[in-house]
Amino acid sequence: MPLKKLVAGNWKMHGLSSDLAEIEAIASEARKYPEVDVALCVPAILIERAARAVPGFRIGGQDVHQAEKGAHTGCTSALMLLDAGASLTIVGHSERREAQRESDSQVKAKAEAALSVGLSVILCVGESLEIREAGRATETVLTQLDGSVPNRIGGEAELAIAYEPIWAIGTGKIPTSGEIAEMHSAIRRELRERFGADGGEVRILYGGSVKASNAEEIFAIADVDGALVGGASLTVRDFIPIVAAAAVRS
Ligand code: PEP
Numbered sequence: 053m054p055l056k057k058l059v060a061g062n063w064k065m066h067g068l069s070s071d072l073a074e075i076e077a078i079a080s081e082a083r084k085y086p087e088v089d090v091a092l093c094v095p096a097i098l099i100e101r102a103a104r105a106v107p108g109f110r111i112g113g114q115d116v117h118q119a120e121k122g123a124h125t126g127c128t129s130a131l132m133l134l135d136a137g138a139s140l141t142i143v144g145h146s147e148r149r150e151a152q153r154e155s156d157s158q159v160k161a162k163a164e165a166a167l168s169v170g171l172s173v174i175l176c177v178g179e180s181l182e183i184r185e186a187g188r189a190t191e192t193v194l195t196q197l198d199g200s201v202p203n204r205i206g207g208e209a210e211l212a213i214a215y216e217p218i219w220a221i222g223t224g225k226i227p228t229s230g231e232i233a234e235m236h237s238a239i240r241r242e243l244r245e246r247f248g249a250d251g252g253e254v255r256i257l258y259g260g261s262v263k264a265s266n267a268e269e270i271f272a273i274a275d276v277d278g279a280l281v282g283g284a285s286l287t288v289r290d291f292i293p294i295v296a297a298a299a300v301r302s
Contacts, residue, residue, distance in 0.1 A: 057271065057298040058212060058255050058278035060091040060174055061285025062114060062142060067098045072105050077288040079106035085295050087302040089278070092285065093142050093174075096128045103137025112140035115148055116171070118161035130169045140172035140210075142280070144200055146218045149176075156199025163211065164202045172210040174257065174280060175200060177239075181219035189217070189231075190238050197242055205250055212255040213239055214280040220260025222282060229273050232258055236275035264293035271301035 061078075075092060082090035091110035094102050103111045117127035133141055143166065144159035154162075163173045177196040179189040193215065205211045215235050220226050227235075236256050243251030258270055259280030270276055278298060284290040 054302070055253065055255050055277045056087070056089055057302055058089040058091070058257060059291075059295050059298050060093060060110075060112065060140075060142075060214075060257065060278070060280050061291055062145070062259075062280055062282050063092060063094045063098075063286060064114065064147070064282060065095060066286055067094050067102075069098075069101065071098075072101060074286070074288060075102050075111075076105050078285075078291055079109035081288055081292045082109065082295055085299040088295050088298045090295055091140055093140070096133070096136075099133065099138050100136040110139050111137060112142065112172075112174075113138050114142045114145065116141045116143060116162050116166050118158065118165045120165070130165045130171050133166075134169050134171055138171060140174065141166050142174045142176060142214075144176045144196075146176060146178055146216060146221065150218075156196055159200035160202055163200065167202060167205075167207060167209045167211065170209045172212070174212045174214050176214045176216050176259070176280070178214075178216040178218050178221075178260070181217075184217065184219065190235060193235060194238060194242055197239065201243075201246070205247055205254065210255070212257055212278070213243070214257040214259045215239060216259035216280060222261070224261050226261050226266060226270075229269060232270065232276065233273045236273065240275045262294060264290065264297065267294045267297035268300060271298050 093112035113133040143162040179192045255277035257278040257280045262279045
């Protein structure tokens with residue numbers, strides 16, 4: 053039985069009050085596809101207004117601090133995200149792993165902090181072009197999984213994995229269907245080895261230049277249980293056709 057697909061948008065550092073109307077339009081169109089779970093991960097400062105604007109629609113954060121509270125200037129705790137109305141958060145996005153030098157163990161602590169308060173997590177992994185060309189993509193992604201996936205899953209809050217090859221993010225390049233299939237099946241194998249039957253229930257999303265024109269082909273690949281979408285999630289016009297493609301493959 054295939055898992056219900058999850059299509060999550062990552063708005064990165066985009067979004068002002070004037071964009072709330074776009075979020076409302078996305079939420080309203082997404083309701084036409086109940087066979088797909090849809091979410092938007094918006095800047096932390098927009099979460100509360102977005103969540104109020106679209107009650108019942110999943111609004112998420114893009115990062116979370118691992119500590120409960122304390123002297124962490126500029127950071128946001130899991131409880132703060134929840135309090136603002138988020139129901140999920142991204143952790144370990146490659147832009148943060150690179151620019152903020154986040155390690156696997158930090159990403160794991162962030163995921164654990166989020167799950168512990170009931171926030172679902174989309175945990176990102178993915179290799180650089182250099183690593184893929186060196187033939188070490190699978191080994192690298194499995195090492196990231198090993199170091200960053202929490203020890204316990206299967207509670208009320210959900211853990212999903214997003215496989216996002218760094219070289220495919222925002223570039224318009226995507227791996228071949230065979231490459232995506234190979235990586236997702238390696239991730240699935242690893243999750244089953246580690247968590248048994250629960251590992252079969254973890255949704256594995258693909259991320260990196262997903263658009264209306266390639267979404268259906270990507271969603272047809274085994275063990276692709278959804279997508280994490282950056283640029284194409286910013287407008288209802290670009291995002292909803294991706295949700296519709298997921299519905300076709302549900
Ligand atoms: C992302 O940054 O998570 C992403 C997938 O971006 P894009 O869809 O723009 O490649």
